[in-house]
Structure formats: structure tokens, C-alpha cells
Amino acid sequence: MKQQAAKSLRAFAIELAVYAVLVVIYFFLVLHLLGDWLYRLESHHRYVCAGVALLLIAGQAVVLDTVTTLLFRLLRGRSR
């Protein structure tokens, strides 16, 4: 039981490290590219911006959730 918990914890720590690297890349690529465009959209097209905001957060939720789930499954598989 303790061994299993230790394995899960190690897998989780590796997942966090990999995830942190991915998030840093995400900040520099996606947010820098989207920042200006979203700012202009917010200033000139509020209704479109509202729809885009909802799509972006929902899309990011699904994508990041899939990535973390895959990472966790992959790392857990390897640690067994």
C-alpha cells in the first residue's frame, strides 16, 4: 500500500515537472500571440470577444485535461 502511494506520488511529481515545462512554453507561445489580438477584439467587438473568451477557456480546459490525463496514465504505466 505504502509502495503504491510512493509510486503514485513519484508519477505525480514527474507529471507536475513535465506539465510546468509545457505551461511555460504555452505562456510564451500562445499568450504572446493571442494577447494583442484579444485586446483589439475586446476593444472593438465585445460580443465576438465574449463568445471567443468562452470558447478559449472551454477549449483550453478540454485540451489541458486530456494532456494531463495522458501524461498521468503514461507515467503511472511506466512506474508499475
Add this chain to the structure above:
Amino acid sequence: MYFPISHSDINPIYLVVVGFIIGILGGFFGVGGSFIAGPALRLMGVDWNYAVGTDLAHIVGKSIVAARHHRTLGNVDLKLGLIMALGTIAGAEGGAQLIQALKRSGNVNSVVSFVAIVVYVSISAFMLWESRKTLQTDKRTSQSGPAKGAVSKKDHSAFGPVTRSIQRMNIWPMISLPTSGIPKISLWIILFVAFVGGLFSGFLGGGAGYIRMPSMVYVLGIPTHLAVGTDLFEIVISASYGTITHAIKGNVDILIALVMHTGAVVGAQIGVVATQYFAGPKIRLAFVPLPLIGAAIVIYTLLTGHKL
């Protein structure tokens, strides 16, 4: 990092950490965590209108992740969630109208603060009493009863007799919620509970999970695990509505929400997995400090005059 929409300069690591903490709370308790996210953004100098709108957008993303995981664990009653979403949206509009009326009378801050303190402290006191009583009863039953098994999703509450009499109220139309194990309950009672949750959401801000989750357990009789998952599913719908309305009014900095959400994804997964290791009354007991944190923040702002 500069966020041009809200004209604020915030360290993204701070946002990720705040998102992570709120993610854990959301996954474990089924709450949006607005009582932490709003003040956390305000601390970084984000204006209140952006803090409220951005928090709602971030709640949508976080709740999608947590609700998906709860669904795979069988903790989401879709039928109940969809019905409740209707009541919540109507209630949120009612709450917003109440705020507008108080704004016109000129005492919005004092009235909302007073109501918030009373509501938060009452919820905490009631849940502390109920969960402790249920845990004590459980202890006595397990000493004389059958051997311990796996943690069941069908938990019971010291408030059970009241819940059962509410379920027996025969007000047409009656519906069944097989996923939640409720053979018959009035549709109006579900809508009323959702409406009250929405009213507090519109009146006090955020998703009002601190009202809705306990109401689902004690008034509707939904097992705690299902109440947490269904509440999150319902929050996805009502917070989406809130995000759209706030974004149209120019109150959402979606870039801040996106950054906060990267931390919330991992936090929500931890929170959801943690619910599997705790029985319903223990989850409810752990919930007790959360509304008190909200009350403490409101008392602090009242006493010092600072907007946190």
C-alpha cells in the same frame, strides 16, 4: 507579465498557484472558489469588476475539468444538473436585480456585507453540527453493526428525517432521479433550491457552491459525492452564462483566466481523486472552514475599509 485588457501587471506564477489552490477546492468540494479567487485578484490590483468577470471565466474552465472527472467516477446526475441550471440562471438574475435596487437606495455595501457574514457563518455552524453528529452516529453504528467496507456513495445525514419529509411533499409535477437514488421528488423543490443558490450567486457573487452543495445534500437528499459532481456540472452552465454577460459588459480579462486555469487543471484532478478516499460526512466536515474564510474577508473589509 502585462495583461492589456485589465491594464494590470501580475506575476503568472502567482496566478497559476492561486488557480491550483482553487482547483483542489473545486474538485474536492464542488465549489467555484470565488471567495478566494476574487480577493486574490484584487490583491494584485485588478479592479473588482474584472476580478468578478475573470473569476467566472476561470470557473468555467476549472469546472469543466472537475465535472469531466466526476462524470467518469459516476458522480454527476445530468438530469438534476440541467434542471438546476434553469433555476440558478433565473435566481442569478433576481440577485442582480436586488443589487441594482440596493444600489439605487445607496446602502448596497453594508447590506450585502451583513447578509454575507450571516449566511457564511450559518452554513459553517450548521454543517459542523450536522457532520459531527453524523460521524458520531456512524461510530456507534460501526461498533455494534457489520464490518467496515469500502467508502459508500450512499451516505446518511443527521438531517435525514427533515430531508425525507421534504422529498415526500407531493407538489405536481413529481420527477424521479434514479442516478441520485431518489424515486420521487417535486420539480418545484429542485427549482426552488437552484433559484436560492442562483439568488445568492447574483447577490454575493461567484458560483454560490457554498450554498448549493449543502442545499443539495440536506434539502434534496443527494449523496455528497453526487452533490459535488452535479454541482460542478451545473456551475459549468451557470458560470458560462455569467461569463458571456460579464464579457459583453467588458469585465473579463480572458488572458488572466487562461493563465489561472493552467494551475487549476492539475489542482482539480487532485481534488476529484481525493473525494474517493473520504466518506460524505468527512467531506462536509472539511467544508466547514471555507464559508468562514469568506466571512473573515468580509469582516476585514468592513472593519478596515480596505477592499481586499
